[in-house]
Amino acid sequence: MDYLPDDNSRYKDVDYWDQRYETERSFDWLGSFSKFQHLLEKHVHKEDSILILGCGNSSMSGDMYGAGYRSITNIDYSSVCVGTMSARHAGCPGMTWHQMDVRRLSFPDASFDVVVEKATLDAIMVEEKTPWEVSPQAAAFIHQALTEVRRCLKPGGRFVSITFASPLFRKRLYARTEYDWSIKKYGYGEGFEYFVYVMTTGEELSPEDAALEKRLLEAPESPPATVVATQTKDEEDFLFRIDC
DSSP: OOOOOSSGGGGGOHHHHHHHHHHOOOOOTTOOHHHHHHHHTTTOOTTSOEEEESOTTOSHHHHHHHTTOOOEEEEESOHHHHHHHHHHTTTOTTEEEEEOOTTSOOSOTTOEEEEEEESHHHHHTTTOSOTTSOOHHHHHHHHHHHHHHHHHEEEEEEEEEEESOOHHHHHHHHOOGGGOEEEEEEEEOSSSOEEEEEEEETOOOOHHHHHHHHHHHHSOOOOOSOOOOOOOOOSSTTGGGSOO
8 A cells, every 4th residue: 555645734634544554564754763762761761651642553662662661651643543553562561552632631730751752743744834934723733732741741751752853943842931841952863864852841941942932932033045955865755745
């Protein structure tokens, strides 16, 4: 089956994912766990309670479990995905799967030490025309999701976001005082660089990130005259079909 949709907007359609998950066994956006394991191990401890947003049929949760992480809650909005992955990992005590919207998490406050998302927020933004001016609809969606993430994190908890988006674009969404977290950025990959952002609750934004928030509140920044792309093509061209 050809899993590439005819239109980018289909990446936001649960029916597309339900159909895809019925036949596709596994796909890992932005590389497998082994590519960024060295970064996660610095911020995610084996005893942490972990929530994976938009888990899909990625091998990441299973690989993390195999690496010694034993408390992993996975959510996805596709019931087909949740059913398939739950059955596949039935022999993994401490691993659970739930159908859920990232904007309306049904967990109590301060439930998790760590929340992880890998390309989930990227998929939400597939129809954006420019990363400099996110549409009000996408901005509201992202803010709802991040507010829920923050609510569900324990004091000192970490939100780990794995994405293709550079700090130039993604920090514009994360650098908000109301989230009450600091931001650290890491990179991995060869040829095509991916990014790992670690937000730690209860820590202040750096002076640089606080200044960015202030500028954005005062007046949106104008895009540069030219954005040069030097990276090579990803395994699936989803990333390059985003209009940015």
